[in-house]
Amino acid sequence: MKIFSGTANEPLARAICTYIGIELGRRTIEPFPDGETFVKIDENVRGEDVFVVQPTSPPTNHNLMELFIMIDALRRASAKRITAVLPFYGYARQDRKDQPRVPITAKLIANLLVAAGANRVLTMDLHAQQIQGFFDIPVDHLYAAPVIYQYIKSKKLKDLCVVSPDVGGLKMAHAYSQVLDSGLAIVAKQRKSATEVESMALIGEVKGKNCLLVDDLTETCGTLSTAAALLKQKGARKILACVSHAILGDIGLQRLRKSVIDELITTDTVSRPAFRGVNITTLTVAGLLGEAIKRIHSNQSVNSLFAFKGARTS
Numbered sequence: 446m447k448i449f450s451g452t453a454n455e456p457l458a459r460a461i462c463t464y465i466g467i468e469l470g471r472r473t474i475e476p477f478p479d480g481e482t483f484v485k486i487d488e489n490v491r492g493e494d495v496f497v498v499q500p501t502s503p504p505t506n507h508n509l510m511e512l513f514i515m516i517d518a519l520r521r522a523s524a525k526r527i528t529a530v531l532p533f534y535g536y537a538r539q540d541r542k543d544q545p546r547v548p549i550t551a552k553l554i555a556n557l558l559v560a561a562g563a564n565r566v567l568t569m570d571l572h573a574q575q576i577q578g579f580f581d582i583p584v585d586h587l588y589a590a591p592v593i594y595q596y597i598k599s600k601k602l603k604d605l606c607v608v609s610p611d612v613g614g615l616k617m618a619h620a621y622s623q624v625l626d627s628g629l630a631i632v633a634k635q636r637k638s639a640t641e642v643e644s645m646a647l648i649g650e651v652k653g654k655n656c657l658l659v660d661d662l663t664e665t666c667g668t669l670s671t672a673a674a675l676l677k678q679k680g681a682r683k684i685l686a687c688v689s690h691a692i693l694g695d696i697g698l699q700r701l702r703k704s705v706i707d708e709l710i711t712t713d714t715v716s717r718p719a720f721r722g723v724n725i726t727t728l729t730v731a732g733l734l735g736e737a738i739k740r741i742h743s744n745q746s747v748n749s750l751f752a753f754k755g756a757r758t759s
Contacts, residue, residue, distance in 0.1 A: 446465075446493065447488075449472050450499065451474065451497065451511045453511070453716065456713070457498065457532065457716070457730075458498040460731035461731045461738065464731050464735030470487075472485065482514055484515050486519060490523070492523065495528070496527075496530050497519065499515070499530070500535075500714055500715050501534060502533050502535065502715035509557075512529065512558075516529060516561040520561075520562030526565065527563050527565075529563040530738070532734065533569070533690045533692075536550040537551050540552075540572070540573045540576055551579060559581060559582055564582060565582055565741070566583070567734070569586070569730065569733075569734070570661045570689035571586060572661055574586065587733060587750055589733070590624075591733065592729070593687050593712070593728060594621070596710060602685075603655065604653065605627040605654065605655050606650075606656050606657070607627050607628070607656075608632060608656050608659070609629075609630070610659075610668045610672040611632065611668060612631060612633060617659055618631070628650070628654065629649060630647060630649025630650070632648075651676050651681045652679060653681075656673075656676050656685070658676075658685070658686040658687070658706070663686075663709075664697055665697045670704035673704050673705050674705060686710065687709075687711065688711050690715055691717065693717065693720070701723050702722050702723055708724045712729065713729050733750060737750055
């Protein structure tokens with residue numbers, strides 16, 4: 446088995462290798478003067494079971510192309526099996542035609558991964574679980590919930606209520622409420638645009654409770670900040686938010702700083718610089734991904750990684 450990393454999140458790849466107890470594979474990735482990407486695998490991979498760690502976070506198109514080129518290089522170097530490890534799967538929000546003449550880009554990315562030479566995909570917290578069906582190759586879909594759950598449990602919060610910031614995240618929020626033995630509430634929202642959200646109503650009781658907003662992804666913090674404001678208006682005490690993938694741009698940081706969210710809990714699926722003026726706790730999923738890679742390599746079941754405290758996160 447060999448593990449290689451693109452440039453999107455090399456620290457996570459190194460942490461995975463440390464967990465497994467192997468060295469990160471050697472490769473050269475350099476840009477040509479015109480911006481094209483050059484990749485060379487600097488060690489023998491003939492007949493090897495190879496894993497390529499590369500989240501497709503911003504710059505999304507660059508990281509995707511880098512991943513395709515690495516997979517192609519490994520395939521042409523006669524790797525026995527190539528598993529694309531995408532801790533974050535970009536373009537996942539475009540998973541259906543909800544307007545005339547728009548693409549289903551999540552399916553396009555699946556097609557391109559297979560065309561490049563990937564034999565298997567390992568990913569985490571997809572925006573929509575049906576994306577697994579876009580592939581004609583095996584997909585192992587992990588959840589960051591076990592890692593986040595352990596952290597929240599250690600905080601020993603009383604009168605906890607898990608809140609879904611939209612109807613689409615109800616299934617995930619329900620799973621969290623089960624394992625945390627807490628209440629459940631839902632914020633019904635209406636989206637104005639890609640960056641603006643208007644929350645309309647709250648279903649559930651949050652007065653005097655510590656609230657945990659649960660979502661898979663935040664970029665502009667529009668959904669989370671608006672939902673948090675509504676919870677505070679309804680009498681919530683402390684408000685925490687946990688998301689698997691925090692891809693924070695300038696708009697997201699500004700909103701997070703101004704919001705009533707006391708702490709944002711996320712994971713290291715995507716690489717981010719340290720931000721000032723915001724309380725962000727980053728938990729590592731290297732052990733979870735490393736264990737999945739070990740089991741995939743040895744043809745063992747990864748089913749137990751999907752469940753915790755007797756409850757599935759799916």
